[in-house]
Amino acid sequence: MSGKFLDKVKFFMGLDDYEEEEEINEDIGQEQLYNPVSPSQSVKHKIVNIHTNQQMNVVIYEPMDFEEAPDIVDNLKNRKPVIINLEKLDQELAKKIFDFLNGAIYALDGQIQKVSKGIFILAPNNIDISGNFKEELTDKGIFPWQR
Numbered sequence: 460m461s462g463k464f465l466d467k468v469k470f471f472m473g474l475d476d477y478e479e480e481e482e483i484n485e486d487i488g489q490e491q492l493y494n495p496v497s498p499s500q501s502v503k504h505k506i507v508n509i510h511t512n513q514q515m516n517v518v519i520y521e522p523m524d525f526e527e528a529p530d531i532v533d534n535l536k537n538r539k540p541v542i543i544n545l546e547k548l549d550q551e552l553a554k555k556i557f558d559f560l561n562g563a564i565y566a567l568d569g570q571i572q573k574v575s576k577g578i579f580i581l582a583p584n585n586i587d588i589s590g591n592f593k594e595e596l597t598d599k600g601i602f603p604w605q606r
């Protein structure tokens with residue numbers, strides 16, 4: 460040990476080149492505690508696709524009384540777009556239901572758009588209503604009352 464100390468002192472004074480000896484402990488017979496990873500091995504990571512191909516369901520309502528309005532709002536709260544047809548209702552009841560749904564859309568930060576007289580599409584905040592979908596919906600016969 461004193462030999463190593465003197466070698467270090469000589470090295471710091473610039474008198475000798477110091478080379479630190481590595482102590483190698485070779486334990487023969489002990490199992491290797493780790494598995495070396497070679498660069499060719501691939502590490503598997505969990506990959507999650509953020510773009511889902513989930514089919515969106517549109518709920519269509521033709522309410523006959525005001526008691527159906529909370530059910531419509533429940534669908535919006537569950538992030539489902541809703542198409543409502545208020546054509547068959549008297550004007551006072553249709554206005555009452557529309558006002559209730561319009562307040563819910565505002566509270567849920569959603570959107571409402573008129574498709575035609577008495578027919579509206581209500582979308583929750585996860586769905587953006589854009590473009591001229593009125594003709595598309597009419598052409599495709601989406602509305603059951605247009606068939």
